[in-house]
Amino acid sequence: MSPALVCEDLVKRYGGKTVVDHVGFHIDEGEAYGLLGPNGAGKTTTISMLVGLLRPDSGSVTVGGIDVAADPVAAKRLIGYVPQDIALYPELTARENLRYFGRLYGIPRRALAGRIGDVLAMVGLADRADDRIETYSGGMKRRTNIAVALLHEPRLLILDEPTVGVDPQSRVAILDNVERLVADGMSLLYTSHYMEEVERVCTRVGIIDRGKIMADGSKRELVAELGGSDRIELVLDGDVATAAEKLRAVEGVSEAVVTGTHSVRLLATGGRHLLPTLIAAAAGTAAVTGVEVVEPDLEAAFLHLTGSTLRD
Template sequence: MNDAAPQPVLDCAHLVRRFGDRTAVDDVSLRIAPGETYGLLGPNGAGKTTAIRMVCGLLRPDAGTVRVAGLPVSTAAGPAKRLIGFVPQEVALYPDLSVRENLRFFGRLYRLPRRRLEARVAEVLDLIGLTARARDRVDSLSGGMRRRLNIGAGLVHAPTLLVLDEPTVGVDPQSRHAILESVTRFGEQGMAVLYTTHYMEEAERLCDRVGIIDRGRLIAEGTPRELVSLVAERDRVRLTAVGDLDAFARACRRFTRVEGAARGGDRDDVVEVVVKDARSLLPELLDLAHRQGVHVRSVEIDEPDLETVFLHLTGTALRE
């Protein structure tokens, strides 16, 4: 039985790119497996766009290599580029053509046979939820629909790797939800996805792993849970309750996983508990309250998240 890990869809090794005296990407290596959604996060100017352009063969690295499904990617035309679907942040469509005509055009660029192209266009229209608007001109669509069609243009040739550069910028909530649902399905269907975003909640929802790039270097990488553990912060449980809360706080401190428990400084009816993995311990805390004769009215859990990690590692918020 072969237990070897599957070949990565994307394999970037020691990428470097300089612009004059400035090093935009500095020794970046990352891999994306089949069916995996990888989020690349970083402040503005961190090197994300430069890295993406090298992945897609739009920019030649000064050092390092990019392979997709084992094939080398270069700025010249080649078989590896046929495996990549790139969806830029800017909408790149023909406004005077219909939705269907745009998809046909991009499919022809990849020389899809006519019957395969028509079948694939129908599949993509269904996937992006625009079948009913297939005959409409692009300039009649809402901004969110144009974003969805922009993704469809990157999908029509059935790529092995889909690169999405901030695909939900400026879209309405309904289209944003549709885009996120689509990205989830891509991974379920085995497609590898490289995803950049300025919305941390999208990375937490979609990404199996996340890489944080800052000043051209990949400074952290892992699952969202693994990255949160790097910060070494603990959860805070805030219980609003009635009863002998001083005694309850003392009893909470006897749990080995509780690092602190005390009455809330600004509220007489609150106990704050500092704990690792609050959600697993919460049933025991509530059972303890019941046994102590304390009536809990509400519970709030403040957990560190990717935003906390990002701020800790880069010194800036993601949107800055």
């Protein structure tokens, strides 16, 4: 079977600025792929080209073997796309919205009622289906948007930062829904700047920064590239920027970035054994008042690859 998605050498420039810079990756049938990168990394622009909403300056996209540029209608039939912005009629109920979009998709009236029931159940909104959207929380609206995207039974679901701006309860529900869909065989492209979401939902991850895919692989593969470094989070009192420079000079430390007014993130080999040296290096500039040594994770992989933090 053709892969769910293949994109190659995608480039998009605005003015003189290249915001998507030779991006390429593939998603196998039934695979959950995450694009992890900070705000402004180029995730939405990439997705817009994948779903045929934006023409790339160069590069190609196929969905289920269909070239998106050559046959956009056939390609779009295979894609369920949930944009960042809510696209629903607030004065209609969820069921009425679904009926409206179902008719737009050309789903026959007789099949549609059953299909609406199915997608409402998939996103856990069956009991609120006849309430108006304007009475919904942000998270419930997002789940309704996901239901709309599932109506025509796509093979590939594309979610662009689906948990941004939603309440914690809905965030959990959205992640549960997505996990269930993937378990049932849906192919998934999931973008986020939340490492823990991508880590939970996706089996393979592309790390994107400044328009470029810096690395692509399973979490284990990405973390292996760190060569045994730990992530060390320090809480500091004093001149944090100067302290970060001094800490970067310590042997065993490969990265040091300021993550807040009192915090610095390090990548270092040696873990806990290095702590007395770190405290001594910062002394005189800043006092170390808190320490956390974290197992290598995607946050550390991101820092290793880009020299910056995910939430920049």
